[in-house]
Amino acid sequence: MNYKIISSCSTGNATIIKDIILIDCGVTFKKLEKYYKKLKIVLLTHIHSDHFKKETIKKLAQERPTLRFACCEWLLKPLLECGVERKNIDVLQIGTKYDYKLFKIIPIKLYHDVPQCGYRVLFGDYKVIYMTDTKTVEGISAKNYDLYLVEGNYDEDEIEERIKEKQQDCKYVYEFRAKDSHLSKQQASEFLLNNMGENSEYVFMHEHVERGKDEKSIWRNMSRGL
Numbered sequence: 001m002n003y004k005i006i007s008s009c010s011t012g013n014a015t016i017i018k019d020i021i022l023i024d025c026g027v028t029f030k031k032l033e034k035y036y037k038k039l040k041i042v043l044l045t046h047i048h049s050d051h052f053k054k055e056t057i058k059k060l061a062q063e064r065p066t067l068r069f070a071c072c073e074w075l076l077k078p079l080l081e082c083g084v085e086r087k088n089i090d091v092l093q094i095g096t097k098y099d100y101k102l103f104k105i106i107p108i109k110l111y112h113d114v115p116q117c118g119y120r121v122l123f124g125d126y127k128v129i130y131m132t133d134t135k136t137v138e139g140i141s142a143k144n145y146d147l148y149l150v151e152g153n154y155d156e157d158e159i160e161e162r163i164k165e166k167q168q169d170c171k172y173v174y175e176f177r178a179k180d181s182h183l184s185k186q187q188a189s190e191f192l193l194n195n196m197g198e199n200s201e202y203v204f205m206h207e208h209v210e211r212g213k214d215e216k217s218i219w220r221n222m223s224r225g226l
Contacts, residue, residue, distance in 0.1 A: 001017070001018060001126055001128070002017075003128075005203065005205075006035075007026070008132070008205045009206060010050055012026040012027040012050050013026040013027070013050055013132065013206065014026060014032065015130065016039075017121060017128060019035070020040040020102065021039070021040065021042075021043060021103065021121060022035075022036075023043045023045070023121075023130050024051045025053055025057055026050040026051040026053050027056065028053070028055075029055070032060070036060060036064060037064070039060075040068065040102065041100065042060065043071070044070070044071040044079070045116055045118065045119075046074070046117070047074065047075065047078060047114055047115075048133070051133070052075065052078065054078070057069075057079065057082040058084075061084045062083070068089075069089050070089070070090040070092055071089070071091065072091070072093075072115065074115040076089060076091050092105070092107045092117075093107070094107050094117060095107070095108075095109075103121055104122040105122075106120040106122075108129075112133045112182075113181040116134060118131035118132070126146050127142070128146065128147040128148075129150070130149045131205075132151040132183075132205045132206045133181065134151065134183055135180060135181050135182060135183065137183065137187065137188075144195070144196075144200065145195065146200060147202070148196065148201070148202035150192065150202060151188060151204070151205045152183065152188040152189070152207060153184065153185075154175070154178055154179075154182065154185065156184045156186050162175050182206070188204060
């Protein structure tokens with residue numbers, strides 16, 4: 001299965017699966033220029049600007065006036081405000097399977113600091129699960145999927161050390177928010193261990209780095225060519 005992680009970090013998120021599905025749209029249009037003409041659908045998760053970049057969504061809707069957008073109810077109004085026509089928006093219900101002929105989609109309820117969802121994407125027998133920006137995956141099962149795109153935002157031991165150091169230096173502690181709204185690598189690893197099959201593939205998504213450092217280094221090696 002071809003996929004391309006254009007970006008997966010706090011400055012922007014966008015992943016393309018099999019040329020035709022864009023999940024999250026939190027990057028500049030320039031980063032999508034090589035890919036947008038082949039897209040069949042854009043799947044959106046939540047309102048944060050690193051996943052929902054209004055200028056890019058507006059440009060996509062202008063350049064591809066028949067392109068479909070799919071989201072849960074909390075993103076309908078923001079999409080309309082970006083100029084996406086209502087007839088091109090599919091409002092999805094958590095847990096319901098939607099058949100787009102070439103693929104099927106099932107939204108998953110996730111737990112962030114704003115309303116949020118993930119996605120199961122099914123290409124026949126090939127199964128993908130996409131989950132980022134969630135403090136827990138409790139109650140979610142994805143046995144023997146082929147590709148797991150799952151947040152591994154921070155290491156639990158390392159983040160506690162960073163919190164301690166910043167508190168001692170009287171610095172702003174972003175890590176408290178990360179712990180309350182993102183998935184740790186330990187949580188992600190436990191989920192993967194309980195679900196992956198022998199031939200499954202996984203990528204840790206949305207890894208946290210210290211502000212001011214080069215976030216590109218986090219996801220540079222994640223991509224697979226389209």
